[in-house]
Amino acid sequence: xxxxxxxxxxxxxxxxxxxxxxxxxxxxxxxxxxxxxxxxxxxxxxxxxxxxxxxxxxxxxxxxxxxxxxxxxxxxxxxxxxxxxxxxxxxxxxxxxxxxxxxxxxxxxxxxxxxxxxxxxxxxxxxxxxxxxxxxxxxxxxxxxxxxxxxxxxxxxxxxxxxxxxxxxxxxxxxxxxxxxxxxxxxxxxxxxxxxxxxxxxxxxxxxxxxxxxxxxxxxxxxxxxxxxxxxxxxxxxxxxxxxxxxxxxxxxxxxxxxxxxxxxxxxxxxxxxxxxxxxxxxxxxxxxxxxxxxxxxxxxxxxxxxxxxxxxxxxxxxxxxxxxxxxxxxxxxxxxxxxxxxxxxxxxxxxxxxxxxxxxxxxxxxxxxxxxxxxxxxxxxxxxxxxxxxxxxxxxxxxxxxxxxxxxxxxxxxxxxxxxxxxxxxxxxx
Numbered sequence: 001x002x003x004x005x006x007x008x009x010x011x012x013x014x015x016x017x018x019x020x021x022x023x024x025x026x027x028x029x030x031x032x033x034x035x036x037x038x039x040x041x042x043x044x045x046x047x048x049x050x051x052x053x054x055x056x057x058x059x060x061x062x063x064x065x066x067x068x069x070x071x072x073x074x075x076x077x078x079x080x081x082x083x084x085x086x087x088x089x090x091x092x093x094x095x096x097x098x099x100x101x102x103x104x105x106x107x108x109x110x111x112x113x114x115x116x117x118x119x120x121x122x123x124x125x126x127x128x129x130x131x132x133x134x135x136x137x138x139x140x141x142x143x144x145x146x147x148x149x150x151x152x153x154x155x156x157x158x159x160x161x162x163x164x165x166x167x168x169x170x171x172x173x174x175x176x177x178x179x180x181x182x183x184x185x186x187x188x189x190x191x192x193x194x195x196x197x198x199x200x201x202x203x204x205x206x207x208x209x210x211x212x213x214x215x216x217x218x219x220x221x222x223x224x225x226x227x228x229x230x231x232x233x234x235x236x237x238x239x240x241x242x243x244x245x246x247x248x249x250x251x252x253x254x255x256x257x258x259x260x261x262x263x264x265x266x267x268x269x270x271x272x273x274x275x276x277x278x279x280x281x282x283x284x285x286x287x288x289x290x291x292x293x294x295x296x297x298x299x300x301x302x303x304x305x306x307x308x309x310x311x312x313x314x315x316x317x318x319x320x321x322x323x324x325x326x327x328x329x330x331x332x333x334x335x336x337x338x339x340x341x342x343x344x345x346x347x348x349x350x351x352x353x354x355x356x357x358x359x360x361x362x363x364x365x366x367x368x369x370x371x372x373x374x375x376x377x378x379x380x381x382x383x384x385x386x387x388x389x390x391x392x393x394x395x396x397x398x399x400x401x402x403x404x405x406x407x408x409x410x411x412x413x414x415x416x417x418x419x420x421x422x423x424x425x426x427x428x429x430x431x
Contacts, residue, residue, distance in 0.1 A: 024056045025095035030116035032249055034063035035145075037090065037182075044150050044182040048246070055095040062092045064145060065117035066124040073102070073110040084110065085118055121250035123155055127197040132189070133405035135159035138168060143248055146195045151182040154190040155247040156239070159403070160254065165207060167255060168403040169291035172244050173333075174279045187333055188287045206253035209235045209320060214258065217312050224310075227298065232351060233258050233312075233322060238290050240264060241272050257292050258312070258322045260349045263387030268326065268347050270377035271389060275330070278371035285333045293402040294324030296350040323349050327401050329394070340369040344397050344404075348388040355388055361400075362392035 029049045038045045038061075046064070055061055063069070068087040074080060093100045093112055100112040128140045138161045144154040159168035173188035185191050214233050218224045237255045239245045248255060278284055296310040312320040326347040335341035343365065348358075358364060366381055367373050369391060380386045398404050 023098060024054060025098055025100045027053045027093065027100045027112055028114035029053055030114055032065075032117040032120055032122050034065045034069065034091075034115060034117050035122065037062040037064050037147075038179075044147070045179045046145065046153055046182055047179040053093075053100075055100070057095050057098065060092055060094040062090060063115070064090050066121045066145070067117060067119040069115055070118050071102075071115040072113045074113060076109070076111065081113070087118075089124075091115075119250065121201065123247055123249075124195075125199040125201050125251070126195040127199050128157070128193040129196045130192055130194055132157050132159045132169075132171060132193070134403075135168060135405075138162070140193065141199065142190070142193050142195055143251060144195060145182075147182050151184045152195055153180055153182055154186060154193060154195070155244060157190050157193050158254070162205070165205070167238065167257070167292075169289050169405070170239055170255065171287065171289045172239070172241075174241065174275055174286040174288055175243065187285055189289075201251065201254075203253055207314070207318065207320070208253050209256065209314065211235070213314065214312055214320075223298075228351065232261060234261050234264070235259075235320070236264070238292065238326070240268060241275075241288075243276070257326070258320060258349075259326070260347075260351060260387060262351075262385065263326070263347045263349055263389070266386030267377060267381050267383075267389040268387060270375070270380060270386065271328075271345055271372065274372050274375035274377045277375065284371075287331045287333060289329040289405065291327050291329075291401070291403045292323035292325065292349075293327055293400075293404070296322040296324050296352070299352050324353075325349055325401065327397075327404065329404070338368075339365055339393070340371070342394055343369065344392045344394055344401075346390055346392060346397065346401075348390075353388060355382065355384060358388065358390050362390065362396040364390040365393060366391040 029051055033049045033051075036047050036049050038047065049063065053061065066089060068085060068089065069091055070083065070085045072081055073084050074082075091102060093102050093115075095101075102110055102112045123143045123145055126142045126144065126146070128142050131138075131140045138159055141158040141160055142154050143156045143158070144152055146152045155172065157171040159171075160166070161168060171189050173186070173190060211234070214235055218228055218232065235256050235258050237245055237248070237252050238257045239248055239255060275286065275288075279286060298308060298310055310322045312322065314320055326349050328345040328347075330343050330345060332341045346361070366378060366389075372378050372391065377389075381389050394406075398406055
């Protein structure tokens, strides 16, 4: 295993060197950037492309884009700059006579000046005939790449209620390596899922929310402005692990939820840093499931019946709920018999949740997990300014969390001191 990692590390360094290459080729890589497919003996590796791709003469590079390629090309005399596109998911660019050459259908040999992926998707979307746990009544979707005979890479599994347009949970395996090996099998829960049905992703099926929508709504509502002040919430992907999030580019509308900003940028990010440190090549590998639970309720204000569930009105007439909790089910693929083998990390997504109530939610156990305790996360998790996060045993919270595999459908209704009476859910009314 150490030898394979040494090879991967060497290839990663070589792929990011920006030195001048005498008698070589250079090509600009634009976003969304293709992935580079490299064969090294019996191994096939997938890695990110640098912003400027360099190769020596007579070297070739194979690239992958889920939706095909866009690029700027010229002829041999460097005249007639024009845009060209291809629907092929893989393309080979060969360095010859100091220029990257690509052969297109029904076209003469062209010199590639720049290249990017068509559309916004970096990976393909499939439906698996085998379901994720507790997802039999919904769709099990897989984001990844299919390379036929040599294998595949599955980046994430998604349990999605297409009828209700609701994300149930996301599953992935924490993997910090920049170079990923294409294999017939891969560690973790995703291995059992199939790339059975190619899905044509259609943005119109999902709720698109402008980045300014939430701020504008909170600014317009006087009560909320008084309670929440400035930028408190934001709508962005549930998956905040950058190593995985980059592979899910283009699917944000399906994966986004309303985050408490201090939580997302504070202790949630800190625990992900701790997870990555524990997931280094010589460390552990973890299966992660992510979901949301409950809805944030507003506290009562003097003389005003404002004890209602917080929701945000959208321009299309629908509403956007604000989850009370963000949860992550963490499972070590190589259990040791210690408490850290399996736990649930819960981020309290409400600015009204009181720290002294965490013990009512579950007996916290972050200090029993070595890779958390000895990290920045372990030092700051009790500070509300960074977002309140706690660690729980599965049996203590599975029945309390919405959409938790193996739990119940009850869920935690709200997280503030005020629980709205029946029939009063919806947007906050003015006093």
